[in-house]
Amino acid sequence: MIALLPLCSIPSPKTVLVVGGGDGGVLREVSRHPSVEHIDICEIDKMVVDVSKKFFPQLAVGFQDPRVHLHIGDATEFLRHAPKGKYDAVIVDSSDPVGPAQELVEKPFFETIARALRPGGVLCNMAESMWLHTHLIQDMISVCRETFKGSVNYAWASVPTYPSGVIGFLLCSTEGPPVDFKNPVNSIEKLEGALKHKRELRFYNSEMHSAAFALPPFLRREVSALCHSSTSTLPR
């Protein structure tokens, strides 16, 4: 979901940055997209990559794609030096926002992402559990609303291994061509037909994509005061 929600929402993504994601799973899903020409991944911990290659080959397979360029280092630093407008999409697959990952939910980090995205480019950021972390979600939405001038949306998916069984995603776009996150412009069903090495998707399809943006009233009420944009699924 974290890779396909943003990449199916824009036409022909070419240049993608993955922040974290050292296990390779996000890369594997980014690689599905034939339009993608260049994938940077900035992972702070080389051991995550090594361990994944040794023990989780089905995830680490993502590193085998020749379009992938691995950078070991701090993504906040990496983004400060990234050329302005370089990326069509940035995907932040980080650990929980405590300790070293705290910076990844703060405004300066989002500002460097917005700067590194082309106009109408998209960010997908892990965004906690709607059942457990409503206030943290509110804070992230608030910061992103200030930073991203396109749309700001919240989506979620059922993942039994996360606490409370769900994980959320914050989807933002920069000022430019409007992005309607809820209705994928670049549907996976079309892409799958075009792929040479077809690996069946087990969880994602266009129907699940749209359904991910349906929010229960308790969450909608909490975040409603903070969200904006003409294409947003969140109320003003």
Added chain:
Amino acid sequence: MIALLPLCSIPSPKTVLVVGGGDGGVLREVSRHPSVEHIDICEIDKMVVDVSKKFFPQLAVGFQDPRVHLHIGDATEFLRHAPKGKYDAVIVDSSDPVGPAQELVEKPFFETIARALRPGGVLCNMAESMWLHTHLIQDMISVCRETFKGSVNYAWASVPTYPSGVIGFLLCSTEGPPVDFKNPVNSIEKLEGALKHKRELRFYNSEMHSAAFALPPFLRREVSALCHSSTSTLPR
């Protein structure tokens, strides 16, 4: 969800049977519907009702509605004596289908429900976790397909307290006026405006209703061979 998915899918439900549900929570949600005139509840264990009234008043409040008629007994027996075509909707809020509740996922039970429903009446049955019980779900769909001549649909919702964080619902209709479960004909947003005692919904809205029918490919593949109906969201 278990009460609102079926009751928002048919116009003006009047007569409803709840099987199990002795805590009163389903009754509370059925009571939202101003068109409902008569609610039977058949709970096998009186102690569930008593304990809920003592310790869970926010659920047990459902019993205070004068339209509610409590029957303590075995629902399989209750349904055998129910007048044919009596109910607009039957809601089965049972425990897991092992031991004494095993009968509640078997064909004779579904046949008595189909008999007790009016033409175009609906059943909503708890239907396990898509992550854990695919084969059981397949079996239930298979039996319901044989029994219900209208549509057979599967929906699910995030409930952190269930194993794997989700619970499923099997929605079936009898032969008669077609029921499009995915697009609620009797939307809660309209009902809420009409209610005298407005209690805010926290999880359900029409958007969540429709999203509940989005199924991941792994589940869709498993159940696709078994499902039918022109209005079903499940492939033939």
